[in-house]
Amino acid sequence: xxxxxxxxxGFIGAGKVGVTLGAYFQSKxxxxxxxxxxxxxxxxxxxxxxxxxxxxxxxxxxLHCDIIMITTPDDQIKNVWNELKKFNIKGKIIAHTSxxxxxxxxxxxxxxxxxxVSIHPMHAFSDRDGNIEGLDQIxxxxxxxxxxxxxxxxxxxxxxxxxxxxxxxNKACYHLANVMASNLVLAxxxxxxxxxxxxxxxxxxxxxxxxxxxxxxxxxxxxxxxxNALTGPIERNxxxxxxxxxxxxxxxxESIYKNLSLILLKLAIxxxxxxxxxxxxxxxxxxxxxx
Ligand SMILES: NC(=O)c1ccc[n+]([C@@H]2O[C@H](COP(=O)([O-])OP(=O)(O)OC[C@H]3O[C@@H](n4cnc5c(N)ncnc54)[C@H](OP(=O)(O)O)[C@@H]3O)[C@@H](O)[C@H]2O)c1
Numbered sequence: 001x002x003x004x005x006x007x008x009x010g011f012i013g014a015g016k017v018g019v020t021l022g023a024y025f026q027s028k029x030x031x032x033x034x035x036x037x038x039x040x041x042x043x044x045x046x047x048x049x050x051x052x053x054x055x056x057x058x059x060x061x062x063l064h065c066d067i068i069m070i071t072t073p074d075d076q077i078k079n080v081w082n083e084l085k086k087f088n089i090k091g092k093i094i095a096h097t098s099x100x101x102x103x104x105x106x107x108x109x110x111x112x113x114x115x116x117v118s119i120h121p122m123h124a125f126s127d128r129d130g131n132i133e134g135l136d137q138i139x140x141x142x143x144x145x146x147x148x149x150x151x152x153x154x155x156x157x158x159x160x161x162x163x164x165x166x167x168x169x170n171k172a173c174y175h176l177a178n179v180m181a182s183n184l185v186l187a188x189x190x191x192x193x194x195x196x197x198x199x200x201x202x203x204x205x206x207x208x209x210x211x212x213x214x215x216x217x218x219x220x221x222x223x224x225x226x227x228n229a230l231t232g233p234i235e236r237n238x239x240x241x242x243x244x245x246x247x248x249x250x251x252x253x254e255s256i257y258k259n260l261s262l263i264l265l266k267l268a269i270x271x272x273x274x275x276x277x278x279x280x281x282x283x284x285x286x287x288x289x290x291x
Pocket of ligand 1 (some may be wrong): 038039070071072076097126
């Protein structure tokens, strides 16, 4: 049986994730076979960047590679699978990197003698230039076939990455968690920068000014946990400040402000059980025209 470092990875989809993960795995001495992509130019660019093969058909990729990583957009994974399963895939690991889809998208895989997994890197990939900075710190979350999981988990932990294993039925909730922590934070920062724009501060200056505040807050959560990192007017029971906020918060954002503040209030009550937060609770639960 091949050792993990003798196994060859082939990528289908030479985009941001495919190129970056390929470059990362290669930097750790994992064997990359090459790239196949919808557009030959994308595959050629990726193959050139890593000095690996450009595949022009899927059968050729399957002949050379043991682990098939499908790094296309989510809505293309099923189409790619429908093509792949026409060939002999016995003994191959068939993987995709979607955060929301499970390995169940590879219907009938077990009867073809292959092992299906999803391998989600918890990272925002924004380029396909081979920059792998920070990749050795990221966590991968995997689910799927038990044999596939054990092989991929060993490979990734040997690289030094932490691996989380989840059940398929929890994948949607897992993806929701990722969206809450990244996409929705973007939305909150957009609101924050709009409020700073009201104060005459342009967006570029606003983002730079917010960074130390954001980073310090995140670091505090990491080191101290949610309760001990909690600061701000709700925790302090500053009724006057909350009243002022409610007077100036734009109507579209009032319900977001109140709903998120209620989550902070729950943490504050748990942290300071003898403090009476009744007035703030009333302010946050009274409905407005926009609720
Ligand atoms: N970006 C992230 O931050 C991130 C993070 C974690 C997971 N993911 C997941 O990783 C996967 C890839 O995301 P991405 O951001 O790398 O997307 P991307 O940059 O758009 O790259 C997708 C690549 O797949 C190629 N492709 C599209 N349809 C194809 C098909 N039918 N057959 C072969 N190749 C095809 C694309 O076309 P061309 O050949 O035209 O270039 C492109 O190169 C998705 O499942 C996504 O959910 C993304």
